[in-house]
């Protein structure tokens with residue numbers, strides 16, 4: 001394909017792949033798309049190692065880094081001492097998790113620690129410094145307008161800044177803040193998402209940008225796991241697709257093994273948008289864990305970001321390990337971020353194959369569109 005976004009980013013096919021796994025990032029980039037490493041959960045030292053490895057694998061081909069710096073979070077601007085946020089987790093919430101585990105035959109692990117959260121936003125600047133020492137072609141941010149240091153770093157380094165949005169008005173705020181690329185992410189998406197579907201959000205955002213005279217490119221995201229869906233979004237005016245879920249069941253992904261099995265058999269109705277993982281609504285696989293938290297009827301109201309993820313992430317990791325060893329209660333509780341496209345993800349494949357299938361499916365869809373237009 002030759003489109004302006006392909007020229008701008010030096011890619012063959014405008015398929016952007018968000019993944020926490022460096023192997024997926026390198027495989028997508030080497031197959032002609034653009035891999036984006038989710039960097040938030042790494043320490044700056046670990047991110048440096050991951051990016052060194054990617055540099056060796058892609059040898060100058062383009063890739064990006066995503067660093068979430070939430071615009072709003074508990075404790076923001078209070079300059080808290082380490083551990084002070086932990087003290088804000090009420091005792092009854094720790095008790096609630098203990099009881100939920102007990103009801104699934106999982107004894108409380110007294111070593112279980114609530115701990116720091118990668119969503120507290122406090123490592124964002126250090127991670128960005130590391131990323132900018134590498135030949136990245138894109139930096140992305142989610143959960144609000146990027147912090148001024150990210151916009152400034154983008155301007156001074158010439159690396160475009162992308163922002164995820166789930167609503168028309170958020171796209172306008174991002175344009176006013178100076179981002180270079182909008183990712184219009186519908187509610188179908190895995191991870192944090194809004195309430196508007198991709199099919200409605202993409203044209204809404206494109207129209208809103210046109211009204212303010214902005215021609216910055218818009219990528220479509222949310223539920224896109226095939227080339228035909230990508231073609232539909234390009235037909236609506238998107239410059240390409242930004243994807244996350246589809247890489248979770250690739251050979252390269254580091255998704256917990258039991259969760260992969262759940263994803264392969266899940267239907268598009270087996271996800272829920274719940275704040276029970278991070279404190280902000282995010283789409284995940286339905287499980288006994290998500291059922292225990294609001295908005296599920298009778299569920300516990302989650303704590304705000306990042307307290308909820310500080311409370312639950314170590315436990316969810318322990319659940320994954322127990323589920324992998326065959327513990328039935330843990331298998332009922334196991335969950336992970338994934339979008340509604342999970343219903344179409346039925347086979348483990350190499351990431352490169354996923355890209356090649358996207359291209360084939362995209363071309364067939366484009367042909368169907370073209371055939372539908374009279375000569």
Ligand SMILES: Cc1cc2nc3c(=O)[nH]c(=O)nc-3n(C[C@H](O)[C@H](O)[C@H](O)COP(=O)(O)O)c2cc1C
Nearest residue numbers: 018142189190191221222223224243244245337339
């Ligand atoms: C497991 C997982 C983790 C995610 N984590 C982040 C993240 O750290 N930063 C971010 O900007 N987006 C994150 N996202 C959202 C993706 O960037 C992307 O917008 C979304 O996956 C697109 O929808 P899809 O899952 O239907 O492809 C995550 C998505 C998934 C599935």
